[in-house]
Amino acid sequence: MKRIRIKEEYCIGCRLCEVHCIAAHGKYKNDLIKTFKRDCNRPSPRIVIEEKEDTCFALPCRHCREAFCIRSCLTGSMTRDPETRLVHNEVERCVGCWTCIAACPYGAIVREGRHTKIAAKCDLCGQDPACVKHCPNDAIVYEEVGEDDHYDACNHR
Amino acid sequence: MTHVIIGNSAAAVGAVEGIRQLDKESPVILITEEPHHTYSRPLISYLLSGKVTAEKMNYRPEDFYVKNHITTMFGRKAAAVDINAKAVILEDGGRVTYGTLLIATGSKPVALKLPGIDSESIFPFYTMKDAFALKQFIRDGMKAVVLGAGLTALKAAEALTTSGVETTLVVRSRILRNFLDPGATEKLSLHLSENGLHLAIGSEPVGITGENNGLSVRLTDGRILACDFVVSAVGIEPNKELIEGVQIATEHGILVDQALRTNVPGIYAAGDVAQGLDLLTGCQRVIPLLPVAYAQGEAAGRNMAGGNAVYAGMNMNAISFFGLPLISAGVIHEEPADEVYLQKSQTEKMYRKLVIRQNRVVGYVLVEQIDRAGLLTWLIREKVNITGFKATLIDGSFNHACLPPKLRREKIAL
Amino acid sequence: MGFTKRPTFRVERDSCRCIDCGVCVRQCANEVHYLDIDTKEVLCDSTNCSNCRRCVELCPTGALAVWGAPQETSGNAAWAVHDIRAIQAQANSGGILLTGMGSDRPMPGYFDRMMLNASQVTNPSIDPLREPMELRTFLGRKPTVLQLDDKGKPVDLPPQLELDVPIMFSAMSFGSISLNAIKSLAAAAESENTYYNTGEGGLHRDLYPFGKNTITQVASGRFGVNIDYLNAGAAIEIKIGQGAKPGIGGHLPGEKVGQGVSETRMIPLGSDAISPAPHHDIYSIEDLTQLIFSLKEATEYTKPISVKIAAVHNVAAIASGIARAGADIIAIDGYRGGTGATPLRIRDHVGIPIELALAAVDSRLRDEGIRQEVSIVVGGSMRHSADVIKAIALGADAVYIATAALISLGCHVCQKCYTGKCNWGIATQNPQLVKRLNPEIGARRAANLLRAWKHELKEMLGGMGINAVESLRGNRLMLRGVGMMDSELRILGIKAAGE
Structure with missing residues (x-):
């Protein structure tokens, strides 16, 4: 089971992760120029840089083992993949009620694009996350984690 | 041990998943008077407006119960519980014995007592049916009156308006009183009006009279609203008929502790029928919200399967009307000793209210700018002491980088 | 009267490729790039661009280029633009001109005019991929006579540094460069089994675990010197001078003296760290002897003592004195040697080329019969493995690299180290900038550089038919000069090409 690990001490706040995340989820897959210049309704970044003064780090969905978003989802579109254990939003069933946004303790679920009523979140780009691939300082790394690794704040619930 | 679940909505589904997390083997029987698969009740307004088709109403995939090895008894109404014999008695005479029992019968609409309410053109709005x-009834250009000021009434009114029905919402005091503070209500009311929904605020219906080509709803302020039909959605109450006369303690709903246990060993309750622990007050309260129902059901299910789960719910609601999103959670109406911080735009719909009590966030209301609301929900739920980063909460710049390093690392496992 | 500051470099933004993502805005500590509030476009003002190329490297669409800005010139060969600019700047400021890195003047380099030999027919060359090739190097005083005990182990062998590759990371202090930069070098030195040098900035507590690969420096400011510090490393270096600023001291401005630097240097937070030009206790070779033996006494004769000087006119005689004073290693830094900050005129006009200094010192110590008493380490613009191998052929035991090491970490040689705004997180103490150098990546890259050079050294040695670096040391027959005067060839001790 691989997950994105955050290394706060090396995040340089360049936001290349956000930029590449947008392009990876857009209709011009991974083409930055077309995504930013031609797609008026380009996706929202599923990873955000948390920043205050000297502190910054990238924060994508933690794929919590006890996921508030799944419990809160009104339609049942937010599910956990039984194989990968990833939290996944089935967009065709999502109606954009934003209950997941109200519930997610990490603020890792976003409203997709500008006019869409769909909740979007990190899908690890099918096991090859664009954000990690393009992080210039290895401040986010994609690595194997154990089932029991403490990985999110919701575990005790 | 056989686990029996009465109900077929969020709490029941939560219980199925809760049980199966810990116990893959034991038989589970699910009894429901509904003749169909589980569906998402909040989606009925989307169904009405045509944003969601019937196939997409399912709260879980079609094969959900099969995959989880659940014996379903659809269309079978549970009529009573025999706690001595540990059996559920069905309306059709059948009996189902249980080892553990979850009552997740949900709620039912409050019946409005009003002259003329029996008219055929008065619709309830609670189930998919x-x-x-x-x-089937509505046509473009019809006129409707919706009675009620809660989420259901408003979502119905929105769906009707978008379907081309000229709709008036009759509201006694204020829309979404349990969910929005007056400031947010003001923003929402304006938005609803702008989108063509008429509001009749401050009045109650006193009677409905049917005429040949329509209905008239008379209001306390003397107005008479002519319409083709009326939707009544004035409220809901726990559906606890099943346990009438049984020794299960109830107040407004079925009283349950933090482990979702009723006073009768082996019997649990969850969802709208349950009166469970409120995280903020520590009191027992019915919190008729889907996320709470699911989480209660899941915790109950785990406990039925021998687990050790506890759950306390809280107000948390996200909703949008005509594209305007709103989220609120926790304490919406402050007490005198609370600190309240407001941000609002004069020209736009943006509105943000934060309620702080003893250096902890206890509630918020967000209109339009709702992104990352969950961070605030987390602060409420975890009762995080905000000394040190309060200013960022007030100015709206709060994010994880504002948290003290120790807390941040614990939360994110940096 | 003031002159408007004109850009030295010009940033070009290809608007067909720029996506206004703002990465450049967030990465430029010189605030060249900015987001226009009205148009929401990313724009730039080249005035303060240092050509560090951070924006160019990080721009995700390759939309940026930095060029030298066209300079107004009268075509006057006597008055070059940089001379005119310097006068204008000094007329504005009334101060000394500062710069960073090694001299960038087009002075003739001797390494580039020396060619290496290769075997043809009469003695076979060696393929280092098939046959063993020894690069191991020992630095320290060697005994005149080798005595072995009954087990065949040498008796009374003075302490030695053992290197797997004859390349070490030169002195760069914590203060002049960031802790992450030092961590990178320390970890690379550890993995490649060589040494890095603390410079005069003391040893940060995080670096103590790298002690066995550390050379600790004692300089005129004596920053961070205590007994733990002296004992922590594998060797101690007394710094007398430095190629980029022979004869003058150093000055670390107070704004770079944060908590970490303050604790490590043992000076008050925010105070200027001033290294005097001379050691106030050294005015003769005899004084130097005292310091050398003080350090040896303090560390119980377990560590070789190095003395570092800048390459200056009488370097051979000075080196002889240092050898006789008891030093185990002499480090010589050529006039192209780098620094974080130095007066421009000193850097560009004081000192002599390292090639000549090295040849002169090696010859002198041989002539005096004391060459085995010291190891010679040279530095000052070792740009690649060929420079290293030529230095060894001229007589060096090992070389120091610093600029090359920093380039491996990300430095683009913009020469603005003294501003403290290094966009690559190297020559800065600003925590936001320091973060930009992930020492795990830095260590990997610096170690890669050492390994790459090691491979090249072996290739070149093999080509010469030599299978151990020891056999090349001082073997000037392997060098031939091209385009040099007789006097230069004589000093270098090499023949002209064709001879």
């Missing part, structure tokens, strides 16, 4: 009936 109601939504289908209404959808």
Whole structure:
């Protein structure tokens, strides 16, 4: 089971992760120029840089083992993949009620694009996350984690 | 041990998943008077407006119960519980014995007592069946009156308006009183009006009279609203008929502790029928919200399967009307000793209210700018002491980088 | 009267490729790039661009280029633009001109005019991929006579540094460069089994675990010197001078003296760290002897003592004195040697080329019969493995690299180290900038550089038919000069090409 690990001490706040995340989820897959210049309704970044003064780090969905978003989802579109254990939003069933946004303790679920009523979140780009691939300082790394690794704040619930 | 679940909505589904997390083997029987698969009740207004088709109403995939090895008894109404014999007695005479029992019968609409309420053109709006009936009835250009000021009434009114029905919402005091503070209500009311929904605020219906080509709803302020039909959605109450006369303690709903246990060993309750622990007050309260129902059901299910789960719910609601999103959670109406911080735009719909009590966030209301609301929900739920980063909460710049390093690392496992 | 500051470099933004993502805005500590509030476009003002190329490297669409800005010139060969600019700047400021890195003047380099030999027919060359090739190097005083005990182990062998590759990371202090930069070098030195040098900035507590690969420096400011510090490393270096600023001291401005630097240097937070030009206790070779033996006494004769000087006119005689004073290693830094900050005129006009200094010192110590008493380490613009191998052929035991090491970490040689705004997180103490150098990546890259050079050294040695670096040391027959005067060839001790 691989997950994105955050290394706060090396995040340089360049936001290349956000930029590449947008392009990876857009209709011009991974083409930055077309995504930013031609797609008026380009996706929202599923990873955000948390920043205050000297502190910054990238924060994508933690794929919590006890996921508030799944419990809160009104339609049942937010599910956990039984194989990968990833939290996944089935967009065709999502109606954009934003209950997941109200519930997610990490603020890792976003409203997709500008006019869409769909909740979007990190899908690890099918096991090859664009954000990690393009992080210039290895401040986010994609690595194997154990089932029991403490990985999110919701575990005790 | 056989686990029996009465109900077929969020709490029941939560219980199925809760049980199966810990116990893959034991038989589970699910009894429901509904003749169909589980569906998402909040979606009925989307069904009415046509944003969601019938196939997409399912709260879980079609094969959900099969995959989880659940014996389903659809269309079978549970009539009573025999706690001595540990059996559920069905309306059709059948009996189902249980080892553990979850009562997740949900709620039912409050019946409005009003002259003329029996008219055929008065629709309830609570089940998928109601939504289908209404959808069949409505035609573009019709006029409707919606009675009620809660989420259901408003979502019905929105769906009707978008379907081309000229709709008036009759509201006694204020829309979404349990969910929005007056400031947010003001923003929402304006938005609803702008989108063509008429509001009749401050009045109550006193009677409905049917005429040949329509209905008239008379209001306390003397107005008479002519319409083709009326939707009544004035409120809901726990559906606890099943346990009438049984020694299960109830107040407004079935009283349950933090482990979702009733006073009768082996019997649990969850969802709208349950009166469980409120995280903020520590009191027992019915919190008729889907996320709470699911989480209660899941915790109950785990406990039925021998687990050790506890759950306390809280107000948390996200909703949008005509594209305007709103989220609120926790304490919405402050007490005198609370600190309240407001941000609002004069020209736009943006509105943000934060309620702080003893250096902890206890509630918020967000209109339009709702992104990352969950961070605030987390602060409420975890009762995080905000000394040190309060200013960022007030100015709206709060994010994880504002948290003290120790807390941040614990939360994110940096 | 003031002159408007004109850009030295010009940033070009290809608007067909720029996506206004703002990465450049967030990465430029010189605030060249900015987001226009009205148009929401990313724009730039080249005035303060240092050509560090951070924006160019990080721009995700390759939309940026930095060029030298066209300079107004009268075509006057006597008055070059940089001379005119310097006068204008000094007329504005009334101050000394500062710069960073090694001299960038087009002075003739001797390494580039020396060619290496290769075997043809009469003695076979060696393929280092098939046959063993020894690069191991020992630095320290060697005994005149080798005595072995009954087990065959040498008796009374003075302490030695053992290197797997004859390349070490030169002195760069914590203060002049960031802790992450030092961590990178320390970890690379550890993995490649060589040494890095603390410079005069003391040893940060995080670096103590790298002690066995550390050379600790004692300089005129004596920053961070205590007994733990002296004992922590594998060797101690007394710094007398430095190629980029022979004869003058150093000055670390107070704004770079944060908590970490303050604790490590043992000076008050925010105070200027001033290294005097001379050691106030050294005015003769005899004084130097005292310091050398003080350090040896303090560390119980377990560590070789190095003395570092800048390459200056009488370097051979000075080196002889240092050898006789008891030093185990002499480090010589050529006039192209780098620094974080130095007066421009000193850097560009004081000192002599390292090639000549090295040849002169090696010859002198041989002539005096004391060459085995010291190891010679040279530095000052070792740009690649060929420079290293030529230095060894001229007589060096090992070389120091610093600029090359920093380039491996990300430095683009913009020469603005003294501003403290290094966009690559190297020559800065600003925590936001320091973060930009992930020492795990830095260590990997610096170690890669050492390994790459090691491979090249072996290739070149093999080509010469030599299978151990020891056999090349001082073997000037392997060098031939091209385009040099007789006097230069004589000093270098090499023949002209064709001879």
